[in-house]
Amino acid sequence: MPSPIRMIAPVGMSRPPRYCGGNGGIGGKGCPGAYPYPGWPGPGAAPLLCAGITTYSPLRRAKVGPGKKVGIVGLGGLGHMGVKLAKAMGAHVVVFTTSENKRQDALRLGADDVVLSRNKEEMEKCARTFDFILDCVAADHDINAFLNLLTLNGNLTLVGAPEKPLSVGAFALIFGNKTLSGSAIGGIAETQEMLDFCGNHNITSDVEVIPIQQINEAYERILKSDVKYRFSIDMASLKD
Numbered sequence: 001m002p003s004p005i006r007m008i009a010p011v012g013m014s015r016p017p018r019y020c021g022g023n024g025g026i027g028g029k030g031c032p033g034a035y036p037y038p039g040w041p042g043p044g045a046a047p048l049l050c051a052g053i054t055t056y057s058p059l060r061r062a063k064v065g066p067g068k069k070v071g072i073v074g075l076g077g078l079g080h081m082g083v084k085l086a087k088a089m090g091a092h093v094v095v096f097t098t099s100e101n102k103r104q105d106a107l108r109l110g111a112d113d114v115v116l117s118r119n120k121e122e123m124e125k126c127a128r129t130f131d132f133i134l135d136c137v138a139a140d141h142d143i144n145a146f147l148n149l150l151t152l153n154g155n156l157t158l159v160g161a162p163e164k165p166l167s168v169g170a171f172a173l174i175f176g177n178k179t180l181s182g183s184a185i186g187g188i189a190e191t192q193e194m195l196d197f198c199g200n201h202n203i204t205s206d207v208e209v210i211p212i213q214q215i216n217e218a219y220e221r222i223l224k225s226d227v228k229y230r231f232s233i234d235m236a237s238l239k240d
Helices: 043-049 051-061 078-087 100-109 120-125 143-147 170-174 190-201 213-221 237-238
Strands: 006-012 019-021 026-029 036-037 068-074 092-097 113-115 130-135 150-158 179-180 205-211 230-234
Touching: 043 190, 043 205, 043 230, 051 078, 051 130, 051 190, 068 078, 078 092, 078 100, 078 190, 078 205, 092 100, 100 113, 100 170, 100 179, 113 120, 113 130, 130 143, 143 150, 205 213, 213 230, 213 237, 230 237
Parallel strands: 068 092, 068 130, 092 113, 130 150, 150 179, 205 230
Antiparallel strands: 006 026, 006 036, 019 026, 019 230
């Protein structure tokens, strides 16, 4: 029997979905403007319209797949989705993190290797070996250290948004014909493609479901990076 089709709707639709997270939510049929999704994925599908498409779009644009070596900088709401998607696409995935405590979680999510970006020796071993790097860090950091890891014609794409401008060394780009770019989200067709891909590969976000009454507490926890890796709000709690 074919899986039932459910709908994933952007937040703001006239008929709210059951679970909301990031820019989207999931619910039953009848949500205007919603995207079809095979099966019933649960609240972990809600952030796919945010973190999912934000990371899927640049990975597809870079033609990530078998034989490609991909770096994911930062293991948070965006980074953990980048790991899952790049691995499902067939790439060799390496996570860069400043925290040894995130090593095991990165491997659990599908990373082939984990590099501590503060370890100079580990970083030097990675020099000129990456085809593509997805930078998911929203805090100030040395972007040149990661540009130096790209191979010939390699690309680094920013999806994190640091508050202050990043300093980019010209020679980090010139030598090796490297490129630095940014990416936001995708269009309607690409978003549907992402949802189909995630449905076919059983990919959802790692979420913590909260009632709407805990929204302020959740916000404070986000500021402290105290969530793995997204909050989804159970909209049924609006009745309480």
